[in-house]
Amino acid sequence: MTLKIISAEKIEFEGAVDSVTLPGVGGLFQVLKNHAALISALDKGTITYVSQGETHTREILGGVADIKHNVVSVCLY
Numbered sequence: 001m002t003l004k005i006i007s008a009e010k011i012e013f014e015g016a017v018d019s020v021t022l023p024g025v026g027g028l029f030q031v032l033k034n035h036a037a038l039i040s041a042l043d044k045g046t047i048t049y050v051s052q053g054e055t056h057t058r059e060i061l062g063g064v065a066d067i068k069h070n071v072v073s074v075c076l077y
Helices: none
Strands: 002-006 011-016 019-024 027-032 038-042 045-051 054-060 063-068 071-076
Touching (some): 019 038
Parallel strands (some): 002 071
Antiparallel strands (some): 063 071
16 A cells, blocks of 8 residues: 655655555544545644654644555645
């Protein structure tokens, strides 16, 4: 699965990940390989993702996540 974290200035991260946890406006949710297509507004919180066995975090103020075909695109405010 591929994660793309995009801000107004640049692509902050693009790479293969095993899982992504996102702060949706309705609460945290996790995305794994072959997740159903989904668009979700994101709230202030922490994105957590696992890549090559290492856990990484990124604080966000909000944004939008688009999930389809094993690509998680996160556009930050």
